[in-house]
Amino acid sequence: MNRRSFIVFVSLLFFGTALAIDPEPPLEDPAIESAYRELINEVRCLVCQNQTIADSNAPLAADLRREIRKMMGEGASRAEVIDFLVTRYGDFVLYRPPFQPTTWLLWGAPVFLLGIGVIVFARILRVRMKQPLEEPNSLDEMTL
């Protein structure tokens, strides 16, 4: 790959990170503004389901951003906003769904698979440790 195509390739990697832009100025309190930014990056846009509402330019995403911004500007907490969204759209709007019976598999699977990996790894190690070293160390041979 020559230098120019490499640069093009690397810039393409960053192509998907564009954010939707709202006309409103940032919220006055920088702490609330950053809480707002963090939250909209965790809410799924139901129109374009693999985007967060922070990424999406869909009209519904803009409406939800406006609504969340309004609520947080009026002092609503993160938990209140999440509750507001979940009662209307269900858990699916959250990129981090809560741990409950329907999501046990989702949250548990990585731990379970890691456990299997550890067991397999331990067994392989144990078998290998029982095997004698095949090649004697050449330095030891020289001292003999």
Place this chain on the structure above:
Amino acid sequence: MWRYLIPISGFVVLAVFLARGLSLNPRYVPSPLVGKPAPEFELPRLKNPEITVGTRDLAGNVALLNVWATWCVGCRQEHGFLVELAEANDLPIYGLNWKDNRSIAMSWLSSLGDPYVASAFDELGEVAIDWGVYGAPETFLLARDGTVLYKHIAPLTREVWTTEFLPRIIAECGTLPCPSVGSE
């Protein structure tokens, strides 16, 4: 023996999960509103902005609330069927005109027919958020006491009407046309 069984069982488990995953419709997001009281709203009417339409108008009837917009292709698709339903006059159909342009919406109704008792004009989409609307057309079936009985996302067809709506309406009303509380 285990040497062969483990990869095969791993493959089977994975295949079952993937087959299930592929056969699900990711567009189908069950509404948390079903079985709960419908969100209250009051909005200006589309055709007559001085008067409002809202929860009070729906109360006492088994009714449909249909979310529509002129920019929505599926809404045009189902519109003919809604007009037919309105002619059958089994239950009142209310509209929620979502993020639309008033004059375009009014000319759409005058050229394609108006199946709605009244349409609420939700220019900013705020009531739509309360109702968990994310993709028009959506149709809510509401009980007399204002409970959401069912929600259908996608154009309403005769098939959906017969299989999903009618059984629920008959369970609720007993007979068709559905008597309202006032007429009992």
